[in-house]
Amino acid sequence: MADKTIIITRFDPDQDEKPRKQEYRIPCEDHWKVLDAVNFIKDEVDPTVSHRWSCRMAVCGSCGMMVNGEPKLTCKTTLSDYGDRVDIEPLANFPIIRDLVVELDGFMHKFESVKPWIIRAKERAEDKASRHPEKGTFIQSAEELGNYKQFSMCINCMLCYSACPVVANEPDFLGPAAIALGHRYNLDSRDEGTEERHDIFRGEGTVFSCSYANECSEVCPKNVDPAAAINQAKFGAVIDWAKGLVLPRGGTN
């Protein structure tokens, strides 16, 4: 056990003009994660500290915070990896509601805008028949699942939004997680919504706003690799554009 100084960003919308820092000197167990330290402060030292957390096993994506300036999932980040002073801030690039709690509505709006559900645009009679339980529901091979599985592992922790230099400067940018999710559905063999998502992916503030800093993939705690999704989508857009130039009706039937 060792004492550490935990510096927490505080912001009370009713009292504070802007966020401020508050230091807590606490005894820390060697096995603690960063989240354990914040929970200790909340439970034993200062119950007014506000933060989000839930599962404590890197599944719910709630406890993302900046730890010494890096976006981290605090339930997965070992406290002893840091020195005597640990600076914990709310996720960068998000409006701050209170202390370490950030505003999620902007993120949810971007998320929803990519239509993250299976679209059966050209549903046919045999599709309806295949929904019968005995025939299975939209049967998919292991290979087809493998095409998009990596991008479906996102836990919406928003660390990628905090790490992305484009998100910090272009408010209209859809952002890594939302594009990765939309791309995941475009790759899904059961989905027929690529056309519907076409404008969402090719318009202003979408895949071509990404400058491939690759930071989103570096900080992703689940190895989703959103930068790969964005750049695969770019590649697809360029191929479609080239087809449109050389093939009749852009190569579509």
Next chain:
Amino acid sequence: MAGPAHPEAMAPPTPGRTRVAPPQMPVTWWSAKRIRTYLLFDATGVIYFLVAFVAIRLVDALGAGPEAWNAAMESLRNPVYIVFHLLSLACVIFVAVRFFRLFPKSQPPMIGPLKPPPGPVIHAMLYVVWLGITALMTAILAGVIL
């Protein structure tokens, strides 16, 4: 330490009921090791911008006749130009290596009925094409072929 990000970054489409503090970002974001590589990558654009001026000057000299062309060629022997072009070469190599390193990520999971080759094979193909084109250009410029 945190400083201001874009005030509208990740803002909700309609403001919430409570007052919020504007988004922040680490003031030392540029000093993180990974970001330094990315910034260096972006900064090479300044060198290409300057190279474009040199190229425009040479095209202008070409149009002005043999004397102007020979004078322009002579001026390129200046040590400042040589250092500048060595720097440009280093930038091109740096950008190409970074591009080749990240390129396999941009490959779709399927290209028609086929999977793209594994990352190391794509890397090898990129380097072979790069070196091949460089050798071909060198041979053309040296008058070995054509």
